Amino acid sequence: MVDRxxxxxxxxxxxxxxxxxxxIRECQALEAAGYRVSVICPRGPDRPRLVPGTRxxxxxxxxxxxxxxxxxxxxAEFTWALTAVTARLVGIMARDRVDAVQACxxxxxxxxxxxxxxxxxxxxxxxxxxxxxELYECKTGRPNPVVLRILRLLEKASWRSASAVVSTNExxxxxxxxxxxxxxxxxxxxxxxxxxxxxDATGIDFGPTDDRDWTSGPTSPGAPxxxxxxxxxxxxxxxxxxGVINPQDHVEVAVLAAERLVALRGADDWQLxxxxxxxxxxxxxxxxAERGLADVVRFTGWLDAAEVDTLLRSATLxxxxxxxxxxxxxxxxxxxxxxxxxxxxxxAVDLLETRRTAGSAAxxxxxxxxxxxxxxxxxxxxxxxxxxxxxxxGRRRFVERLAWDHxxxxxxxxxxxxxxxxxxxHRSVAYxxxxxxxxxxxxxxx
Numbered sequence: 001m002v003d004r005x006x007x008x009x010x011x012x013x014x015x016x017x018x019x020x021x022x023x024i025r026e027c028q029a030l031e032a033a034g035y036r037v038s039v040i041c042p043r044g045p046d047r048p049r050l051v052p053g054t055r056x057x058x059x060x061x062x063x064x065x066x067x068x069x070x071x072x073x074x075x076a077e078f079t080w081a082l083t084a085v086t087a088r089l090v091g092i093m094a095r096d097r098v099d100a101v102q103a104c105x106x107x108x109x110x111x112x113x114x115x116x117x118x119x120x121x122x123x124x125x126x127x128x129x130x131x132x133x134e135l136y137e138c139k140t141g142r143p144n145p146v147v148l149r150i151l152r153l154l155e156k157a158s159w160r161s162a163s164a165v166v167s168t169n170e171x172x173x174x175x176x177x178x179x180x181x182x183x184x185x186x187x188x189x190x191x192x193x194x195x196x197x198x199x200d201a202t203g204i205d206f207g208p209t210d211d212r213d214w215t216s217g218p219t220s221p222g223a224p225x226x227x228x229x230x231x232x233x234x235x236x237x238x239x240x241x242x243g244v245i246n247p248q249d250h251v252e253v254a255v256l257a258a259e260r261l262v263a264l265r266g267a268d269d270w271q272l273x274x275x276x277x278x279x280x281x282x283x284x285x286x287x288x289a290e291r292g293l294a295d296v297v298r299f300t301g302w303l304d305a306a307e308v309d310t311l312l313r314s315a316t317l318x319x320x321x322x323x324x325x326x327x328x329x330x331x332x333x334x335x336x337x338x339x340x341x342x343x344x345x346x347x348a349v350d351l352l353e354t355r356r357t358a359g360s361a362a363x364x365x366x367x368x369x370x371x372x373x374x375x376x377x378x379x380x381x382x383x384x385x386x387x388x389x390x391x392x393x394g395r396r397r398f399v400e401r402l403a404w405d406h407x408x409x410x411x412x413x414x415x416x417x418x419x420x421x422x423x424x425x426h427r428s429v430a431y432x433x434x435x436x437x438x439x440x441x442x443x444x445x446x
Contacts, residue, residue: 006419007036012104013081016044022192027051029408040088060088078107106132108154111161123418126162128172134327138248166190169353171330190411193337195404237270237316243335245278253321259291260374267296275300312342320348341398345390347376361394
């Protein structure tokens with residue numbers, strides 16, 4: 001029997017889909033709501049056939065032999081990605097009906113197949129993950145004005161060609177309206193973040209006390225996601241950085257802050273764990289070695305979801321060293337939501353979207369220099385009542401507003417409006433419209 005459920009193709013080329021937790025959650029939500037999903041993405045090393053956590057959402061991957069750095073390398077990479085994505089999309093359309101396409105940036109080049117969908121009278125959704133012009137400015141000290149203008153034109157084309165725009169926060173929505181000229185009624189906020197069940201399944205105790213001790217019990221060194229370390233009596237506090245390690249992430253500030261923290265309080269009762277991967281990881285390892293920090297700064301590499309949970313379950317504090325750039329000011333950092341979801345107090349630079357995410361669960365710094373971070377970390381490491389208050393506030397903020405459980409309702413309502421032929425009987429009860437009667441394109445963020 002032919003499955004006639006509406007078929008949505010999602011395009012993501014920044015990562016293989018099995019490493020993009022937002023797109024994985026979108027696929028799971030669509031499948032649960034009665035849609036069929038296919039994903040076009042770069043080929044990962046394991047070459048899975050289905051999106052993780054789904055029953056039928058198929059992956060149509062393509063090789064990415066042109067990844068590199070530099071302007072010409074990026075141009076070649078994006079040209080290849082556009083060609084490969086278009087070929088995969090046409091191939092899927094030749095075998096099966098495609099009712100809609102969702103394209104995730106970066107890069108902002110998939111408005112071209114998006115226009116094809118619009119010409120066929122079918123929806124094209126732009127899932128806006130990053131501000132490409134601002135990201136380019138962050139990565140180069142002297143941005144080329146011609147390149148910057150091209151990036152802004154491509155971004156605008158992505159906004160304007162879309163039937164609807166999914167923005168990851170209110171700042172991105174405001175830009176889609178002001179810079180992109182989008183109709184506010186077709187821009188909806190769908191934030192990033194884990195589900196409540198994902199976090200609660202780890203067995204974390206979110207009570208009013210803060211007695212996390214990673215020298216014993218299930219979160220001791222050597223457990224999945226927790227780097228091994230020489231045992232020291234009294235070293236019971238862990239500071240965590242979780243995320244990508246690229247130039248715009250300024251993770252070197254965390255290492256330099258650790259050096260200052262050693263000078264302030266010694267190194268007997270704490271350690272900094274840096275979890276993630278990226279272009280700057282080798283340089284960061286060298287920096288830690290050169291500064292004599294090998295015993296207090298540990299690198300875990302890339303962690304899977306279970307390992308992230310284990311590491312954050314052991315954390316006393318989290319650090320967010322993003323510099324006060326326009327990109328950081330307007331972007332919601334995935335790591336911040338992960339910290340807050342698990343009740344980990346955050347020390348961060350005072351940025352607009354970081355405040356909107358963490359609220360009183362974070363301690364905010366004016367500029368984010370290493371000395372500022374070291375002083376704030378030192379104070380909080382000795383102030384358990386303050387950490388407990390931040391911990392409870394963060395957990396409450398996550399449960400009541402930030403969790404994917406709230407975001408998914410806006411996401412599914414959007415698709416139910418774009419594809420009205422979708423029968424109500426297919427929809428999961430969890431996404432029923434009686435949960436919230438607001439328009440799916442109202443731009444409301446939960």
